Amino acid sequence: MASKQMLAVAAAVALAVLLPACAAATEHMVGDDNGWILGFDYAAWAATKQFRVGDTLVFRYKSTNHTVVEVGGADFNACNKPANANEWSSGEDRVALGKEGRRWFFCGVGDHCAKNMKLKITVLAAGASAPEAPPSPPPPSSPAGKVQARVAHAVAAVTAAAAAMLAL
Numbered sequence: 001m002a003s004k005q006m007l008a009v010a011a012a013v014a015l016a017v018l019l020p021a022c023a024a025a026t027e028h029m030v031g032d033d034n035g036w037i038l039g040f041d042y043a044a045w046a047a048t049k050q051f052r053v054g055d056t057l058v059f060r061y062k063s064t065n066h067t068v069v070e071v072g073g074a075d076f077n078a079c080n081k082p083a084n085a086n087e088w089s090s091g092e093d094r095v096a097l098g099k100e101g102r103r104w105f106f107c108g109v110g111d112h113c114a115k116n117m118k119l120k121i122t123v124l125a126a127g128a129s130a131p132e133a134p135p136s137p138p139p140p141s142s143p144a145g146k147v148q149a150r151v152a153h154a155v156a157a158v159t160a161a162a163a164a165m166l167a168l
């Protein structure tokens, strides 16, 4: 019986560990149906999304009108396009989000960045939920842990007493 219980516990633990990793990677169409355009609030758009390692950003736009440049945070704020910056211009650019952290993009055409055609995102660990940590069992020092320890001690004492009585 004990081994069956342990198997059940092991299965539950394995599920808890594996399920988030199985969550499908998401393709984020930047701006949703609007695509990558002038006059859209990409900060507000990004605030409604969760970006995770393994996801993909898709920038869709008219390739004669816009581009996508990836820069660092300082260049993002200054709308500065360094000579060695990554710039995409296909009109349907797919950007893999391969690791956790910040990513900064803007349109490299004319003054579009200054007109707020820019996107800043934070990539979270795969399967992670943004603000909430997974629930963890109470540590032994917590009240709940102490109660559990006391119950265990009481059970052990009763068992020992019963054993002693049987031995008589």
Ligand SMILES: [Cu+2]
Binding pocket: 037, 038, 065, 066, 067, 107, 108, 109, 112, 117
């Ligand atoms: Cu543009």
